[in-house]
Amino acid sequence: xxxxxxxxxxxxxxxxxxxxxxxxxxxxxxxxxxxxxxxxxxxxxxxxxxxxxxxxxxxxxxxxxxxxxxxxxxxxxxxxxxxxxxxxxxxxxxxxxxxxxxxxxxxxxxxxxx
Amino acid sequence: xxxxxxxxxxxxxxxxxxxxxxxxxxxxxxxxxxxxxxxxxxxxxxxxxxxxxxxxxxxxxxxxxxxxxxxxxxxxxxxxxxxxxxxxxxxxxxxxxxxxxxxxxxxxxxxxxxx
Numbered sequence: 001x002x003x004x005x006x007x008x009x010x011x012x013x014x015x016x017x018x019x020x021x022x023x024x025x026x027x028x029x030x031x032x033x034x035x036x037x038x039x040x041x042x043x044x045x046x047x048x049x050x051x052x053x054x055x056x057x058x059x060x061x062x063x064x065x066x067x068x069x070x071x072x073x074x075x076x077x078x079x080x081x082x083x084x085x086x087x088x089x090x091x092x093x094x095x096x097x098x099x100x101x102x103x104x105x106x107x108x109x110x111x112x113x114x
Numbered sequence: 115x116x117x118x119x120x121x122x123x124x125x126x127x128x129x130x131x132x133x134x135x136x137x138x139x140x141x142x143x144x145x146x147x148x149x150x151x152x153x154x155x156x157x158x159x160x161x162x163x164x165x166x167x168x169x170x171x172x173x174x175x176x177x178x179x180x181x182x183x184x185x186x187x188x189x190x191x192x193x194x195x196x197x198x199x200x201x202x203x204x205x206x207x208x209x210x211x212x213x214x215x216x217x218x219x220x221x222x223x224x225x226x227x228x229x
Contacts, residue, residue, distance in 0.1 A: 102159065
């Protein structure tokens, strides 16, 4: 039972263009969402998060959009840079109703082509 | 501020042995979580500790156990190792379980190879 899904295992984007990574979740009780970036042989690095009370959060080149009715969130990277090439994990958790573990999606491998 | 540290970084064991991995959280962080990542898989949650108490547990067999000390450092132990336990074991820390304290920061991981 995969509660957090990232249906695109991989994505290729030209340098300078927008990268859009998608994530869907099934549990409507999730109220906090995070994106992590992971390089090979390293631990994931926190990128950006969003609470369910918001529909958008922006930090530099990274913007996360949350559509609660569709149970969908997306990460936009503008402009994409070669250093953004990594695996991106979407994660979700319940915080307010009951403190619960973080659930991670399977990841999307992003390649930014120079 | 120093990040999450994990020791050892690499480990080779044989089937049937047991192993203990260590994690030191970011200073001031009191919550520690452990994850297993195998090739082609996402991050599988093992357990989470806060104030020396296990708060959440994933779907792993009892061979996987953990503990947290009063200084928030954490260890996880795997007994009777199996080949399928070969993985990258990641530790993550956060301030705590409260709203506004949720973001987890990861260590570099311990790469375990079971032969």
